[in-house]
Amino acid sequence: xxxxxxxxxxxxxxxxxxxxxxxxxxxxxxxxxxxxxxxxxxxxxxxxxxxxxxxxxxxxxxxxxxxxxxxxxxxxxxxxxxxxxxxxxxxxxxxxxxxxxxxxxxxxxxxxxxxxxxxxxxxxxxxxxxxxxxxxxxxxxxxxxxxxxxxxxxxxxxxxxxxxxxxxxxxxxxxxxxxxxxxxxxxxxxxxxxxxxxxxxxxxxxxxxxxxxxxxxxxxxxxxxxxxxxxxxxxxxxxxxxxxxxxxxxxxxxxxxx
Amino acid sequence: xxxxxxxxxxxxxxxxxxxxxxxxxxxxxxxxxxxxxxxxxxxxxxxxxxxxxxxxxxxxxxxxxxxxxxxxxxxxxxxxxxxxxxxxxxxxxxxxxxxxxxxxxxxxxxxxxxxxxxxxxxxxxxxxxxxxxxxxxxxxxxxxxxxxxxxxxxxxxxxxxxx
Numbered sequence: 014x015x016x017x018x019x020x021x022x023x024x025x026x027x028x029x030x031x032x033x034x035x036x037x038x039x040x041x042x043x044x045x046x047x048x049x050x051x052x053x054x055x056x057x058x059x060x061x062x063x064x065x066x067x068x069x070x071x072x073x074x075x076x077x078x079x080x081x082x083x084x085x086x087x088x089x090x091x092x093x094x095x096x097x098x099x100x101x102x103x104x105x106x107x108x109x110x111x112x113x114x115x116x117x118x119x120x121x122x123x124x125x126x127x128x129x130x131x132x133x134x135x136x137x138x139x140x141x142x143x144x145x146x147x148x149x150x151x152x153x154x155x156x157x158x159x160x161x162x163x164x165x166x167x168x169x170x171x172x173x174x175x176x177x178x179x180x181x182x183x184x185x186x187x188x189x190x191x192x193x194x195x196x197x198x199x200x201x202x203x204x205x206x207x208x209x210x211x212x213x214x215x216x217x218x219x220x221x222x223x224x225x226x227x228x229x230x231x232x233x234x235x236x237x238x239x240x241x242x243x244x245x246x247x248x249x250x251x252x253x254x255x256x257x258x259x260x261x262x263x264x265x266x267x268x269x270x271x
Numbered sequence: 272x273x274x275x276x277x278x279x280x281x282x283x284x285x286x287x288x289x290x291x292x293x294x295x296x297x298x299x300x301x302x303x304x305x306x307x308x309x310x311x312x313x314x315x316x317x318x319x320x321x322x323x324x325x326x327x328x329x330x331x332x333x334x335x336x337x338x339x340x341x342x343x344x345x346x347x348x349x350x351x352x353x354x355x356x357x358x359x360x361x362x363x364x365x366x367x368x369x370x371x372x373x374x375x376x377x378x379x380x381x382x383x384x385x386x387x388x389x390x391x392x393x394x395x396x397x398x399x400x401x402x403x404x405x406x407x408x409x410x411x412x413x414x415x416x417x418x419x420x421x422x423x424x425x426x427x428x429x430x431x432x433x434x
Contacts, residue, residue, distance in 0.1 A: 042295070042357075043353075044353070047351070047353065096294075096295045096296070097295070097296045098292075098295045098296055098297040098298070098354045098357075098358075099296050099297065099298050100296075101351060101353075101354055102298060102301075102350045102351050102354045105350075105351040106349070133296050134293050134296060138293065139293050139294060142289060142290045142293040142294075143290045143291075143293065143294050144290075145286055145290055146286060146287040146288075146289070146290020146291055146294075146362075147287075147290070149282075149283035149284070149286040149287035149290070149362070150283075150287050150362065150366060152280075152283040153280055153283050153284060153287065153313070153362065154366065154367050214367070217366065217367050217370040217371075218366055218367070220370075221364075221366040222290075222294070224361070224364055224366065224369075226291065226357065226358075226361040226364060227295065227357060229364075229406055229410075230357055230360070230406075230409060230410050230413070232410075233406060233407050233409070233410030233411065234353075234410050234413075234414055236410075237410065237411060237414055237418070255369070255373075258373075259373035259376075259377075262370070262373065263373075263377055
């Protein structure tokens with residue numbers, strides 16, 4: 014192969030890898046600034062100039078070498094958001110390894126394949142711990158032992174329904190609505206028929222496992238860093254999720270006539 | 272007795288943070304750290320509010336403590352700070368206030384009774400603004416260590432005296 018074609022292949026492969034990394038970061042729940050820093054860090058270590066646009070779910074990347082002889086230009090859409098902090102910290106490690114150990118593009122791709130194959134927590138562990146988190150919320154907001162039990166059951170069932178809805182490929186906001194409705198239906202039943210032993214706090218905190226924490230916090234960190242367009246899009250997403258939660262609560266309130 | 276209640280809340284703040292960490296698929300080795308950070312942030316918030324601080328500033332102080340701890344533990348545990356900080360501040364999200372805001376909004380959208388309308392409107396706006404400001408303070412507080420040191424990455428940031 015001629016030196017030109019080697020250089021040409023390298024810039025194409027690097028570009029594809031960078032877009033893959035960026036898309037993974039965006040869907041794993043990284044803020045815009047973090048995605049930009051990571052991509053720039055990697056491409057700088059290969060000695061290319063990088064310019065890119067980051068949208069909520071799309072990346073547009075242009076790479077060029079220092080003499081402006083070779084170009085790469087492409088666009089990638091990331092998969093729907095599913096927060097995964099194991100992937101986030103893995104990619105952060107990987108980016109520093111690339112800078113310090115001068116990994117080749119093939120090595121980077123191998124490492125990425127390993128990172129994306131890492132397992133999630135077992136489903137029952139997630140259900141139980143998120144249930145406990147829900148009852149902790151209830152306690153922090155002034156609930157008592159029976160309220161906490163009601164919230165635990167409600168959260169467990171709500172998260173289960175939400176996961177099943179996601180598996181059946183319902184619309185994201187519908188999944189959240191189903192989860193909120195199930196959880197508030199159970200907690201609301203406990204409050205309605207609890208003969209005064211369970212309180213309003215149980216009903217209000219039963220849906221808190223659905224709060225869009227990562228979108229909302231990313232909204233404000235993007236806002237602080239000046240990525241206003243992304244901040245607005247993410248904030249809107251968080252708002253619609255909150256609205257879906259509210260709708261689920263209201264349906265239960267309508268059923269129980271609170 | 273009050274102090275015991277405050278300390279007891281730490282347990283629950285930490286547990287809530289850990290639950291969300293598992294939901295966000297944080298690596299297992301970071302879970303004890305997140306429990307500790309969630310408890311510390313929650314304790315700061317409850318303590319400052321016990322001494323009469325507004326809930327907004329209480330959340331800001333709590334989030335700031337979490338922010339500084341996240342930089343410290345990021346070096347110790349070799350993890351990016353947001354991975355530790357985001358699950359730790361989530362228990363401070365004001366769920367009850369948001370719930371009351373939503374209820375207020377639906378009351379405003381429903382049948383209007385002129386006698387109570389102004390009161391409901393005032394309460395709803397109050398809760399809504401509190402929720403917004405608290406969220407802003409949580410994100411801002413977590414970012415404070417990076418903002419005041421003007422660094423782009425926590426890797427460059429070490430709380431150590433220069434030689």
